[in-house]
Amino acid sequence: MIVAKDVALLQRIFDLFREYGTFSNLHLNLGKTVLIPLFLPGQLDKAADRLRAVLQEATDVIIALSAIYLGIWIGPEAHLRQLDAPIQKFSRVA
Numbered sequence: 001m002i003v004a005k006d007v008a009l010l011q012r013i014f015d016l017f018r019e020y021g022t023f024s025n026l027h028l029n030l031g032k033t034v035l036i037p038l039f040l041p042g043q044l045d046k047a048a049d050r051l052r053a054v055l056q057e058a059t060d061v062i063i064a065l066s067a068i069y070l071g072i073w074i075g076p077e078a079h080l081r082q083l084d085a086p087i088q089k090f091s092r093v094a
Helices: 007-024 041-054 084-093
Strands: 067-069 072-074
Touching (some): 007 041
Antiparallel strands (some): 067 072
16 A cells, blocks of 8 residues: 655655565565555546556556555545445345
8 A cells, every 4th residue: 555645756656666676575566556546536537647647557556546454444435335344244144
């Protein structure tokens, strides 16, 4: 999970992850990396285009408004997803 205020900082953050991976042999799995932009939900497509223009690795990174981290939903749209698992569990049991 990466939280950054400025889009320009993202490329530097990914460069640091890549540099760390060269000497530690612990590489960031970009297919599982979720980037959560902190802005109004209606602007996701516009923001995704901007992120892809700035970030070289953006083709592999998942851009979403909410994601699960250590069992807790985070992000601007997390409140829409927090009850999904309990409702599914109740539906299976009931």
